[in-house]
Amino acid sequence: MYVAIEGPIGVGKTTLARLLAEALGAEPLLEVVEENPFLPLFYQDPKRYAFKAQAFFLLSRYRQLSRLKERPLFGGVVADYLFDKDAIFASLTLEGPEWDLYLELYRELSPRLPAPDLTVYLRAPVPVLLERIKKRGRPFERAIDPAYLEALSQAYERHFARYPHPLLVLEADQLDYAPGGPDRKRVVELVKAHLSLGV
Numbered sequence: 001m002y003v004a005i006e007g008p009i010g011v012g013k014t015t016l017a018r019l020l021a022e023a024l025g026a027e028p029l030l031e032v033v034e035e036n037p038f039l040p041l042f043y044q045d046p047k048r049y050a051f052k053a054q055a056f057f058l059l060s061r062y063r064q065l066s067r068l069k070e071r072p073l074f075g076g077v078v079a080d081y082l083f084d085k086d087a088i089f090a091s092l093t094l095e096g097p098e099w100d101l102y103l104e105l106y107r108e109l110s111p112r113l114p115a116p117d118l119t120v121y122l123r124a125p126v127p128v129l130l131e132r133i134k135k136r137g138r139p140f141e142r143a144i145d146p147a148y149l150e151a152l153s154q155a156y157e158r159h160f161a162r163y164p165h166p167l168l169v170l171e172a173d174q175l176d177y178a179p180g181g182p183d184r185k186r187v188v189e190l191v192k193a194h195l196s197l198g199v
Helices: 013-024 039-044 046-070 084-093 096-112 126-136 146-161 184-197
Strands: 002-006 027-029 077-079 118-123 167-171
Touching: 002 013, 013 027, 013 077, 013 118, 013 184, 039 046, 046 077, 046 084, 046 096, 084 096, 084 146, 118 146, 118 184, 126 146, 167 184
Parallel strands: 002 077, 002 118, 027 077, 118 167
Antiparallel strands: none
16 A cells, blocks of 8 residues: 655645554655755755755655565555655746756656555645744745745646546645544545545
């Protein structure tokens, strides 16, 4: 079993991945974010550091997900990202020869990875994302541009409008699945139902 959680910055992917991993007896696979040395620099100077930040993420995510083919995971895995995420972000920040080179790398690596049995797409309005980002308190995210979050949300919508694999869409601003939240059991049951149906 391989479940991926996806959605824009601050939507609640990691919280849901941890909940589902525990409920499904799976291993949580969490993306490397704060270890990316170029990410704080990207937020200060996007044009200069976009390619470096994306290349780091591309290779980091590829290495993590390639483990799924190398060894058996008895209860499966729940990842708080989808490999496609990298191209979604890169499409907003790269252009010209850098975008062409990035796309060539992405298209070379992507077919080597397994597709999830189910992808859970979380979405929420930009004001909700901004509030959650503020609450999370990562220093390099403090000055994040609402317009960037809006463009990112739209890019996610375009991506999942033509997504070819099993998909469950959840409105994250209408669900509270944080520790102690009232919707934890409901969300777990929804995911289990979609996994069993393969829809």
